[in-house]
Amino acid sequence: MTLIPKATYAAPDLTREFVPGPGPHSTNGKTTQISDIVIKAGGEDRDRPSDAKDSELGELRAQLTTLQDHINIFLTERMEIDKNKAKENEDLERRILDDGVDEDDSD
């Protein structure tokens, strides 16, 4: 029997189900290792997790790492969208205010 972790996300605009998918799965997550910059500079991840054992719980740990990657990537993208929306609103506000200044100048 394989133990498969799942997650369900819900926000006012969207719901989403997460499953690890077909794999292969490993305990080395993309979003949980040290940053690419440090790796490229020759850095070593001393907190690297041990490899998953060939057991039910070992497989669960690897699957959970993949699920964690999916969730982290999804939520980081959502945060980015929120940030861009906030910036757009700020730009719009600035444009409206600037237009107001232009009208004043033309008087």
Add this chain to the structure above:
Amino acid sequence: MSFDHSLTLDIPFQTSRQASIACNTLSPDPILKANELTVEYSTKESHLLVKFDGASDRVIRVAISNVIDNLKTIIECMDEFDEPEK
């Protein structure tokens, strides 16, 4: 307090005892930013359920990744030291 972003983790274990150990290990952790986030731990048969309700994706992102990191350590400990009850 109710928040409009939520994420529920459903983690299956080999036995209800393991799910209960994981629940009891995680639940004492204090919640940072309690005014922006709630976390509920429960078990249903051999499954551990963790429900995050947050004011934003950011607070959920931080909390969930931390809880999953801790869960992976708990699972690894069980795998190394615990024998499931027959």
